[in-house]
Amino acid sequence: MKIANLIRPLVRELHAYVPGEQPKIAGLIKLNTNENPYPPSPKVLSAVKKAVDGRFRLYPNPTSQPLRQKLAAIHGCGTENVIVGNGSDELLALAIRAFVEPAEVSKGSRSIVQYFTPSYSLYPVLADTHGATKNTVPLGKHFALPTPSELKRGKQWDFKAALSFVTTPNAPSGRGYGRAELEELCKAQKGVLILDEAYVDFAKENALELALKYPNVIISRTFSKAYSLCFQRVGYFIGHPELISALDKIRDSYNVNGLGQVAAVATLDDLEFYRGNFKKVIATRERLSSELASLGFTVSPSEANFVFAKPVKFSAQEWLKKLRDRKILVRWFGYPETKDFLRITIGTDKEADAFLRAVRQILAK
């Protein structure tokens, strides 16, 4: 028996997504996966601790009902507008399976997953896993969002694509997009459009209202980054009830673990705490950006919890190694449009100082 023959050809040919390293090295400063440097609110930790008991033997709420109710109240929509996932990554994958035909089933726009480059490196992986057709369009100068008329002129963007993703603020550049410019795209786009707001709490504006105004628009959010809950895997989508219900039909029945639901509910009860963290992260980001600029780096203005910077003296890939030698981990993406940059997660002020010290040492050598 040839074992490979048991596996779908599509899957055999896949390359798995490579998540940022999670190494266990003593003293390592980890600025590579955009985790929040600050722990969750003590109230969240205490709510989770209180829920650790014999109820573990029971299934969690299958529809994350209490969490969805609270999200709906906060966002001024109905629970039928909300679906909760095992991290927003699960929901992004579900969206492709709900809205996009595999290329072997349907050609043309119905099979297209579309996004700008650079953006979240998971989109192509999810598209390939489903056997969808990828369509990419480069962002403009300084990672600007092309306007619908620019996109029409460029002819590459498909306004009827089954599914399009916009990372807003953009990752890995950190560039923020205004609600008004996003609305122009929402108006022009005929297929489903997901505004992936994973980093929006560090930005000037969010576009949530567009998901409630345009029936083909979905907002993706996560508790991982801004709310320091990476460990417990909770993300959500807001959108039209018909789209949400399609996603709901194809998710696993108990997709969100119980303590993740508890943690997310408690988070929403203590938003003031997190607003304090956002301010700290933003202050550190602005200081780091200006100090890096003063050292000659070209730093993209960021509205996220990371900065994207083109280094001087050595290539970005060399910087990656030199920083790692000094126990500082940042992220580097080897695509043509990103290979000249380092993505540096905003840590604590102490971590930023250590990073800047290392940069100065490397420059001085």
Next chain:
Amino acid sequence: MKIANLIRPLVRELHAYVPGEQPKIAGLIKLNTNENPYPPSPKVLSAVKKAVDGRFRLYPNPTSQPLRQKLAAIHGCGTENVIVGNGSDELLALAIRAFVEPAEVSKGSRSIVQYFTPSYSLYPVLADTHGATKNTVPLGKHFALPTPSELKRGKQWDFKAALSFVTTPNAPSGRGYGRAELEELCKAQKGVLILDEAYVDFAKENALELALKYPNVIISRTFSKAYSLCFQRVGYFIGHPELISALDKIRDSYNVNGLGQVAAVATLDDLEFYRGNFKKVIATRERLSSELASLGFTVSPSEANFVFAKPVKFSAQEWLKKLRDRKILVRWFGYPETKDFLRITIGTDKEADAFLRAVRQILAK
């Protein structure tokens, strides 16, 4: 814009899986979703509590590495034989996506998801979600597993089906299957064969060694039922590294939440505690079975943590309602092959007594 047109026709036509009810009714005796009546080990709860801290801000181990290492050591295999999922349901869904072509892509055996009836009611839902072709063969008398020669004579079973599921012990009947008879099927089957051992800790034998002997055979296990961890969503597969690696490529990067991993690792450190629970559940099962039989019910011999019983005097569906009126929740499946039975989860002895009291009251009316 017609919103339904944004959704794949396949998904539009789906009926979602209906999980057993999780109602919050005071005093309700919940014998409907095969949860364990006993809480997890105090050592597990304490390990989880200890892990509730600032580390929440960090991603969990993306490959569940410490848990996979421990599972490999216990099962006498390599970590490359093990994949961990967000409950075994996630892995069952991944298996269909990794090994089965949608019917729109490929006709014949390559698109077939095959299972016996009755068995786990999720299989057809997962097959439909993927657009696969379902092939079902009825179990034999008293839910016996047909032998390969019986299957050949029956002509309906496809020995080349891309993916076949055997629930062992069977759900909803509880019928246990021996390793030897399962091995006959493993030998005869050319496609991937998943032995779904969700309830195996309550059975006389398990078939784990078959997954290490036959490269097309995978064993599915879960921490939910026997290990009282429904709430935290952890299941796993054991199988050939090539099949495991195919599944690994298409799973979400951080599919298993951090505290679920912690809880599962701690569970494996305290297996003795759980063996005590298994004995208690089995003793209650045997007592409940014989008392129900003495009241005239036809009770299938069970090797699981539930019994499947054909009631007297009223139809099974009427019993469902009458029991619910007495705040006792059991499960009823309306398929032709199951509609005459009730599936009763084994609770505590006290719950079994309350259930039997209610049955006697209903019979006496």
